[in-house]
Amino acid sequence: MALLLNSATEPEPTLAYYAEAVLRHLENKLSGVACEHCLRFVGTVEVQIGHKLHSLVEQLRGAQEGGQGGGEEGSESGGSVDLEGALEAGERLEQIYSHVSPERIQALLSRSESLPLSDRFPLPQPLPCRRRCGALYCGATCEEAAWEHSHCLLCTGGAADASAASGAGPSTSGQGAGTSSDASGADGSGPSSSQPVPAPAAAGAGPSTPATAAAAAEEELYGIRVDRRALAAFVDHAAATNEIFLLAAKVVAATMLAAARALAAAAPGSEAAGADDAGAAASGSGSAGGAARSALLAAWRPFQHGWKKCWWDAVAVPEDVEDEEEFRGQLRSLASDSLELLAAALRDPRFGPEVLQLEVYGSIVGMFELNNLGLGVSTPVEDYFLALDEMGEGPEREAAMAVTQPLLDALDAEYATGAEATAFMALQSCINHSCDPNCTAACEGPDATVSVVAQRPIAAGTEITLSYIDVSLPYKARQAELADYGFVCRCERCAAEAAAARARRGGAGGKGLRVGGGGRRR
Numbered sequence: 001m002a003l004l005l006n007s008a009t010e011p012e013p014t015l016a017y018y019a020e021a022v023l024r025h026l027e028n029k030l031s032g033v034a035c036e037h038c039l040r041f042v043g044t045v046e047v048q049i050g051h052k053l054h055s056l057v058e059q060l061r062g063a064q065e066g067g068q069g070g071g072e073e074g075s076e077s078g079g080s081v082d083l084e085g086a087l088e089a090g091e092r093l094e095q096i097y098s099h100v101s102p103e104r105i106q107a108l109l110s111r112s113e114s115l116p117l118s119d120r121f122p123l124p125q126p127l128p129c130r131r132r133c134g135a136l137y138c139g140a141t142c143e144e145a146a147w148e149h150s151h152c153l154l155c156t157g158g159a160a161d162a163s164a165a166s167g168a169g170p171s172t173s174g175q176g177a178g179t180s181s182d183a184s185g186a187d188g189s190g191p192s193s194s195q196p197v198p199a200p201a202a203a204g205a206g207p208s209t210p211a212t213a214a215a216a217a218e219e220e221l222y223g224i225r226v227d228r229r230a231l232a233a234f235v236d237h238a239a240a241t242n243e244i245f246l247l248a249a250k251v252v253a254a255t256m257l258a259a260a261r262a263l264a265a266a267a268p269g270s271e272a273a274g275a276d277d278a279g280a281a282a283s284g285s286g287s288a289g290g291a292a293r294s295a296l297l298a299a300w301r302p303f304q305h306g307w308k309k310c311w312w313d314a315v316a317v318p319e320d321v322e323d324e325e326e327f328r329g330q331l332r333s334l335a336s337d338s339l340e341l342l343a344a345a346l347r348d349p350r351f352g353p354e355v356l357q358l359e360v361y362g363s364i365v366g367m368f369e370l371n372n373l374g375l376g377v378s379t380p381v382e383d384y385f386l387a388l389d390e391m392g393e394g395p396e397r398e399a400a401m402a403v404t405q406p407l408l409d410a411l412d413a414e415y416a417t418g419a420e421a422t423a424f425m426a427l428q429s430c431i432n433h434s435c436d437p438n439c440t441a442a443c444e445g446p447d448a449t450v451s452v453v454a455q456r457p458i459a460a461g462t463e464i465t466l467s468y469i470d471v472s473l474p475y476k477a478r479q480a481e482l483a484d485y486g487f488v489c490r491c492e493r494c495a496a497e498a499a500a501a502r503a504r505r506g507g508a509g510g511k512g513l514r515v516g517g518g519g520r521r522r
């Protein structure tokens with residue numbers, strides 16, 4: 001599919017959109033505390049720096065322990081102990097502790113240490129998810145938006161707090177069983193294992209339900225049965241295999257929820273009507289079945305352009321794989337295991353049989369293979385250190401540097417790592433590549449809103465293009481990069497450069513110019 005412009009535009013007009021589904025990379029959560037919904041950083045500069053250092057230390061300790069026999073990765077010598085990695089981790093830990101003490105890291109995290117000039121970088125206070133699953137948001141608007149999008153179905157926290165933002169759905173019915181101690185949501189929200197979450201008091205005005213509140217293992221929302229314990233098993237599997245399953249779950253949940261809401265709205269005021277619809281739809285008979293199908297198709301609309309190939313068929317086969325069929329079979333079976341866990345967590349006789357089947361699930365995961373968009377939001381920690389660096393020479397700068405330089409030295413390159421996520425966006429994800437693109441896409445604000453900006457006048461009917469790669473690269477290098485995306489670029493620029501290369505070699509046939517083609521790289 002190609003995206004064409006409806007009406008001509010001058011340079012610079014911008015289209016800004018928010019993702020249909022976004023997932024912060026699980027590992028990236030170690031680099032900063034950000035809103036689960038929009039990726040805006042929250043808390044204070046001190047908390048952000050403390051979080052980075054704390055996470056680094058935890059990670060390095062893990063690597064050290066792995067090296068001492070606890071790791072699963074085999075070393076070059078064939079054993080299960082990565083001594084070299086453990087040594088490197090130990091050296092880096094020593095380097096960190098030569099600049100900051102564990103007590104200082106704790107002081108930053110608990111906000112008992114204030115850094116000079118940090119008040120010039122105010123951040124929104126984190127608001128915890130109403131069910132205390134561990135997810136944090138930059139405010140009630142994002143908490144509500146995430147909840148309404150899909151988090152109400154995917155949250156693994158305790159019973160919803162009525163005093164928090166509204167919208168738990170008309171038929172929520174807690175049944176009092178305990179919930180998993182794993183606080184991560186099935187949409188990838190919540191802290192990573194080593195993410196310190198600010199205490200509610202420090203987090204600002206959040207809902208007051210304690211994390212240990214009686215939790216509902218099973219409940220019903222808009223006629224969809226949710227088993228929160230089964231969700232926890234789904235999360236564990238995704239975290240151990242492929243985090244994209246968490247993003248796929250968001251698409252599944254958002255679709256089922258939107259369809260269920262549409263049905264509920266069509267039969268106002270009656271929970272029983274929803275249940276009756278469910279029964280009729282399940283039997284596939286009568287107008288209720290038709291209504292369920294129409295509701296499902298409407299709910300699917302935001303994702304319809306991403307719908308192409310199953311994951312196991314779409315994936316580029318890594319170079320070191322010898323048996324392609326076996327490789328694709330393994331991916332299929334991984335997706336099947338993941339779906340089985342998700343289907344045990346979300347049950348709905350109206351939509352389940354259509355949505356929770358392997359080809360559909362595989363295509364949703366495949367959509368993120370073919371149409372995913374990498375998002376990045378820069379960290380205020382980088383801005384903070386840049387501002388200190390740019391202070392005029394003098395005693396104020398010297399005093400500030402004396403306090404902050406050890407932190408920068410301890411963080412090293414990590415100071416600049418921002419929030420990184422993958423997303424599906426109905427518009428941006430469907431824009432093809434050109435090595436001379438007429439638009440650029442960027443996440444320039446404090447959150448994950450992506451803008452597509454025209455770079456030159458574009459006539460109506462012209463295809464909108466972006467570059468997936470660094471366009472300053474020479475022809476061969478560009479084509480090599482694009483081989484990862486599974487195509488050979490034949491844009492005007494590439495055609496002209498290829499023709500020029502052929503002419504330089506003195507023949508119009510172009511024999512010997514080998515680009516892209518079979519050798520996909522990973």
Ligand SMILES: C[S@@+](CC[C@H](N)C(=O)[O-])C[C@H]1O[C@@H](n2cnc3c(N)ncnc32)[C@H](O)[C@@H]1O
Nearest residue numbers: 001370371429430431432433434485486487489
């Ligand atoms: C983000 S999607 C773009 C939208 C895509 N055409 C679609 O229909 O969903 C990226 C994929 O589109 C295809 N694609 C993008 N730009 C292309 C180009 N210049 N030539 C050939 N295929 C391209 C490749 O298959 C690539 O992996």
